[in-house]
Amino acid sequence: xxxxxxxxxxxxxxxxxxxxxxxxxxxxxxxxxxxxxxxxxxxxxxxxxxxxxxxxxxxxxxxxxxxxxxxxxxxxxxxxxxxxxxxxxxxxxxxxxxxxxxxxxxxxxxxxxxxxxxxxxxxxxxxxxxxxxxxxxxxxxxxxxxxxxxxxxxxxxxxxxxxxxxxxxxxxxxxxxxxxxxxxxxxxxxxxxxxxxxxxxxxxxxxxxxxxxxxxxxxxxxxxxxxxxxxxxxxxxxxxxxxxxxxxxxxxxxxxxxxxxxxxxxxxxx
Numbered sequence: 645x646x647x648x649x650x651x652x653x654x655x656x657x658x659x660x661x662x663x664x665x666x667x668x669x670x671x672x673x674x675x676x677x678x679x680x681x682x683x684x685x686x687x688x689x690x691x692x693x694x695x696x697x698x699x700x701x702x703x704x705x706x707x708x709x710x711x712x713x714x715x716x717x718x719x720x721x722x723x724x725x726x727x728x729x730x731x732x733x734x735x736x737x738x739x740x741x742x743x744x745x746x747x748x749x750x751x752x753x754x755x756x757x758x759x760x761x762x763x764x765x766x767x768x769x770x771x772x773x774x775x776x777x778x779x780x781x782x783x784x785x786x787x788x789x790x791x792x793x794x795x796x797x798x799x800x801x802x803x804x805x806x807x808x809x810x811x812x813x814x815x816x817x818x819x820x821x822x823x824x825x826x827x828x829x830x831x832x833x834x835x836x837x838x839x840x841x842x843x844x845x846x847x848x849x850x851x852x853x854x855x856x857x858x859x860x861x862x863x864x865x866x867x868x869x870x871x872x873x874x875x876x877x878x879x880x881x882x883x884x885x886x887x888x889x890x891x892x893x894x895x896x897x898x899x900x901x902x903x904x905x906x907x908x909x910x911x912x913x914x
């Protein structure tokens with residue numbers, strides 16, 4: 645599929661504003677960043693992979709019933725610099741977690757009919773729990789829905805500002821209703837950039853269609869979480885530009901992907 649570079653692009657002031665939204669609120673939305681044709685292609689390739697995952701590992705259900713975390717293979721169409729090295733995404737990411745960021749994750753979260761509400765959680769523990777305060781951002785999740793996210797098919801529920809609070813304080817304020825809960829509705833091709841410490845949860849998918857959400861992880865250059873990683877086949881690595889290799893530099897390069905192994909990112913809620 646031929647990729648056409650965006651002719652518009654955001655101005656630096658827009659990147660500044662969106663990064664400030666993430667610092668303040670915990671997330672920002674970039675509407676219609678990717679073309680529908682690209683999203684349709686990813687969705688078409690993802691569905692058989694989801695079915696294979698359910699057959700192989702569906703018994704685990706570590707993210708709740710009828711909800712599946714599936715790592716994407718780093719090969720076409722998913723190993724696409726047009727997506728993971730999008731200049732607008734990286735400009736915002738660099739402002740939040742510093743220059744020389746590392747891409748550490750390429751996966752999906754998909755609720756099906758029969759899924760339920762998750763517990764309120766964060767996606768990472770604090771860097772220094774003994775300090776009693778939160779630090780600046782250190783890891784981000786960039787979410788790209790492969791279908792429109794509606795009220796009925798399992799939208800994310802999130803909160804604003806809870807990434808800046810100690811976890812227990814944030815959870816208590818959410819439970820007491822002191823912090824509003826927001827349901828994030830998106831169109832296929834929209835992008836959400838969020839601080840992984842924000843209190844959030846998945847909701848039930850009440851439709852007969854899956855609701856896959858891609859998650860691309862970026863972290864500060866010194867942070868390594870071994871449970872989230874990317875295995876890159878040599879054939880893909882050899883065709884990447886030097887800047888893209890640098891973005892992926894801490895991930896394992898393998899001769900070939902071969903037989904898939906089980907998902908190692910099991911403990912996801914903090």
